[in-house]
Amino acid sequence: MNMLWLFCWLNEWLGLSVIVIVLLLICLCVLTVRLRLELDDDPVQIIFFVWWPITVYLGWIMVATIACVAAWLVSIGFQGGFVAPETWTITMIVIATALFLYLIRKRNLREASLVGVWAFIAIAIKQWQVHQTISITAITASIVLLVAATIHGYKNRETSPVAKLQRGEW
Template sequence: MNRNTMLALASVILFCGVLTVNTLANVLPINGLSTKQVSDLYPSLFTPAGLTFSIWSVIYVLLIGFVVLMWSRKQDVFIATLLPWFMASCVLNMSWILAWHYLMPALSVVIMLTLLFSLSQIFMLLQSHRAVDMKEKIFVFLPFTLYFGWICVATIANVSALLVSVRWEGGFLSPEAWTVVMMCVAATLSAFVALRFRATAFVVVVLWALLGIYLRWNTTDYAAINGTAIVLLIGLTIVFVLSLRKQPGTHA
């Protein structure tokens, strides 16, 4: 068995582990708490409406496609280059679930940041490579761009949960003002990535997250959050349209 086949096999096993651990997190659930129940213990204004988290289903379905494509192209040099980082992301994904469910928010932030780093490495590798066909665009570029974008958002939410857990009151800003700041940070990052790398899927993820925040608070008195969400949704929609313009050497 050569190195590429060993990497591919290990990647399949680890990804199956991710699917299993994430399923058990809510079926058992792990530590007697579902993922949402743990989230409810750290009520943060940045956390979007529950339906927003359905994006995980899209990400995992596309990653299943990646694993299938990866196995059929395991001798491909580019695919083999991605696999160590993909394997790391799988280990970190499972580790985060355990840290989160066992109520260790500080450790979960550390793991989330490390997961973000591993996905950023995959994202940058993708930018140095031109997709050879539509399968690679759909099952390599798309899932990892969505995954990277969502973990950027999730990292902000995870840090917010940690601050809530230590009863941080926001200092010189109110929790609502801090939420507005974090929304703007996420939108600015999204705009930069989308325009710099023509990563349209990245901006779609942040649009979805902002929509989720708006839907959660639109019938409440958090006017600043609602208003900011609307402005950012409009602004990022414009960014999305601009990022659709193709340039030589860029990727969808």
């Protein structure tokens, strides 16, 4: 499905690419739930080779879905109606931050939220010269996610892979 999305995106079939990436996001969410990612106390191998790759990929697809929808809306001439484009962007950052915080709190998916940190820092850098309000919002969102992930990791440090490796568990 990822290849299909990439094919649609590179051929600038943006409407179709939105449909494909939303389906991909749904599949990853179902996979996350069915595999109970980061809900059980699994061995380090499962964490390294199953949980983390899927979780990071989920975070990336969440960010890419928002970017893909935004690109499609621009391509069809959507101007934001009565809301300024800058306000739409800030709203999307806030919504994405809330989703990532939900993933940390309810599913223990800190790694997905760290993808959000990376994406928001990239947005902040790109928008700094043009829209500092967007940049400041993105930096704030990055800090919020980083702090939330750090606190969550600290609270759950006994079941972390580092603690397991220190105890000789593999």
